[in-house]
Amino acid sequence: MQLNHAQRELTVKIVYYGPGLSGKTTNLQMIHQRTQPDVRGRLLTVETHDDRTLFFDLLPVFFSTANGFKVKVKLFTVPGQVIHNATRRIVLQGADAVAFIADSRRNAAAENNSYWKNLMENMRENALDTAQVPVVIQFNKRDLPDTKTDAEIEETRKKGKEPVIGAIAIRGVGVLETLHAVLQSAYRTLDARAGLSKNIGLTEKEFLSQVFVNVDTTGTELEKQFPPKKPTGAA
Ligand SMILES: Nc1nc2c(ncn2[C@@H]2O[C@H](COP(=O)(O)OP(=O)(O)OP(=O)(O)O)[C@@H](O)[C@H]2O)c(=O)[nH]1
Numbered sequence: 001m002q003l004n005h006a007q008r009e010l011t012v013k014i015v016y017y018g019p020g021l022s023g024k025t026t027n028l029q030m031i032h033q034r035t036q037p038d039v040r041g042r043l044l045t046v047e048t049h050d051d052r053t054l055f056f057d058l059l060p061v062f063f064s065t066a067n068g069f070k071v072k073v074k075l076f077t078v079p080g081q082v083i084h085n086a087t088r089r090i091v092l093q094g095a096d097a098v099a100f101i102a103d104s105r106r107n108a109a110a111e112n113n114s115y116w117k118n119l120m121e122n123m124r125e126n127a128l129d130t131a132q133v134p135v136v137i138q139f140n141k142r143d144l145p146d147t148k149t150d151a152e153i154e155e156t157r158k159k160g161k162e163p164v165i166g167a168i169a170i171r172g173v174g175v176l177e178t179l180h181a182v183l184q185s186a187y188r189t190l191d192a193r194a195g196l197s198k199n200i201g202l203t204e205k206e207f208l209s210q211v212f213v214n215v216d217t218t219g220t221e222l223e224k225q226f227p228p229k230k231p232t233g234a235a
């Protein structure tokens with residue numbers, strides 16, 4: 001987090017982490033598609049010719065608070081290919097929260113575990129305290145055959161302290177729910193550390209609603225809480 005009182009600016013950094021091809025870039029593409037153009041920057045992707053992330057993807061989302069603070073939420077993805085570990089470590093620097101995107105298929109379990117360990121290692125290398133930087137877990141690709149059952153995912157949820165969300169990122173299922181969970185976790189940790197509510201008057205409710213009122217929540221679990229805006233000009 002960067003909090004600049006003189007400029008009245010707050011920057012929050014979220015990192016999408018996980019094995020190669022788990023769907024990290026797809027998550028950002030879906031968020032980009034569903035976010036109003038006036039509150040987001042362009043989706044920056046640095047990819048190889050076969051669409052693998054080479055350095056990172058970045059999607060900035062911004063808003064102003066009632067108190068006149070400019071808030072910028074920067075969503076990054078890391079490159080999942082094994083050879084890019086040094087890049088993963090660099091992109092992870094200064095993260096305020098992490099969305100760990102796992103592949104739900106049974107044959108991906110070992111890979112998920114190895115990248116979970118890799119995340120913990122790289123957090124340590126960056127002096128990020130795992131107690132201070134919350135992680136949300138997404139089990140993606142629920143549309144494919146031979147995935148973990150809902151009951152198994154429920155088991156994982158019960159065993160750990162992290163929120164766990166099922167997703168089919170290519171259809172936008174679970175993507176906004178994951179974003180909501182990771183932003184909420186980030187806010188709570190930052191508020192406890194830096195007193196966002198006390199010091200700059202930014203409550204959790206304002207933080208989340210300023211993002212999600214500008215996101216098309218149609219058909220997601222967030223639809224009731226943040227009803228999609230009606231298209232302008234519609235009767
Ligand atoms: N069937 C299915 N395919 C998915 C899903 N989400 C992503 N994919 C596909 O999986 C492939 C990899 O997705 P990416 O988002 O590029 O994966 P990544 O995690 O960014 O991969 P790296 O950049 O190499 O780390 C693409 O062909 C996606 O279309 C999903 O929910 N279901």
Ligand SMILES: [Mg+2]
Nearest residue numbers: 024025052053
């Ligand atoms: Mg990618």
